[in-house]
Amino acid sequence: MRFHSLRHALLPLFAVLALAACHSKDEASQVGGSTPEAAVQGSIDLLKAGNFDGLWKHALPPADYATLRTDWSRHTAANQPPVSAADKAKFDEAVQKLTGPDAENKLYAEMQPKLGQMEQQYKDQLPVMISVGDALLKNGVAQNKNLDSEQKAQANQLLDVLAPWAQQAPWFDQARAKQAVGVVVATARKLDLKSPEQLRTMDFDTAMAKYTTGYAGLKQLLTIYGLSVDEALDSVKLSTLSNKDGRAVVKIDYTLLGKPLSAESTLVQQDGRWYSESLISSVREAHERLQQPAAAGSTALAALPAPAVAASAATKN
Template identity: 60%
Template structure:
């Protein structure tokens, strides 16, 4: 081979290497971000699956933007900072306890200090109650099942779904080594890390957060809860990853889907109703809950008023728009119930 050919081959290789390196650097610096969250879904299945994906990552701000039509989403954000007539004053004792607990969770070396306090208590509880825990959980299971059966707010499909979940969770809870010190140590580490991310020092902060701040706090708290449950053998991510959605009905802007999932190895399913607005699909229950919450808020008397409180929300009728509770698409709606 002639020298010029060798130089040409080496030069070409160097050029290709430089171009490849530049391309890699460009892709690193200009790596595309996540796709923007769209309101609703193109199909009923897509709407539910996107809700599940957002819940899994703890993106509650994205969840609400996806779960509501734009006008309802704007209303939710506006309502978030409205005064709550049913907010009770925080007692000085509760306030002091809250501040003390948060200080203990966030102070330097909190993990070591809290585990040092927990270790002897865990040993004591293990000795005193290890044999009684399965019995106690069995009693709580019976009480919960009775409450579900006698509920006047749940439809029969909802009662069946809640009972199935209880019957799966109770045997798991009976077998969990709640007093295991290694798991407790891991849980304490997660709790401390979560408390530091939350960065909440007083209970008043919980009532004065704007929507965006609250969603960030909810996300941090949810991720912490998921981590703790995983330590004790319950993976929320596995449950959400197992979700499969099948459309049962789709006509005239209304759809009903079946949501199949696996909880602790047990296949379960529920049904959820969706409605189409502006060409996009939304959970009927989530939309109904948000709108009724807004109506109750506007109907409530101003703080300090002597006017009677509004009547509680009536139990949902047994219609195609109310079968979905509980479902994978409306779990975060409890956040609104808590706030509103």
């Protein structure tokens, strides 16, 4: 789960939006929750703040959090194919373009005439293209063996809200494009990426800091085009559906783009505190894969949930 996972951590928006927003700062600063709802509340506070290290620490029992950190450091660049000279050159060119002097104005000047051309070419086609993409995503959800029927229904509900937004969002608006370029450049500078090799050898703490920076930039970009992640998080209402024998299900009602939605989160009790059932399982399964032969172990890192997905797993079974 090195930096290539950042893209996957940030793009699956439903994994972030199918969460609740609460304000239990005391719970967020502790490991686990004193009640199932408090566990969800603490996770959401950390998610809203973009504190991914804190989210892992809060949502996992101490032993599993320690396992996660240890497993992370076991993965090195040796487990991946070497970076080619051509890929390194492309990386260096992209970084220079995004972070060089006056990058904001240079990039926008390059983009501005293309926006008009793209609007003329794709304005009428874009809704159809998004509809096709929506259908492909729903098919992927239907074929996903890791999701149960309830999770598939929740994912489809989110797609039903997000697709119309994507079809109507002002993607070709010049003023918004200029703002977006500014956010992308500012985020790239804060990420301060020096080489492809750096992405492969980040330790856990460094990687979490990079995720935090990327997540903040993504939220800004979405807000520019009319989708506020924080508003969705702030809209949440929680209620406990069941709590028996150390296992509880919490219902999450929230509003996304004016549409009411709901999800469910399953939590388990350990040593008097409540944690995400799905997140615990994901970390333990990834750890087991690491104990297998090298060929299998080299892919175990990909099995670990990315931070935004981990945020969902911490609150949505």
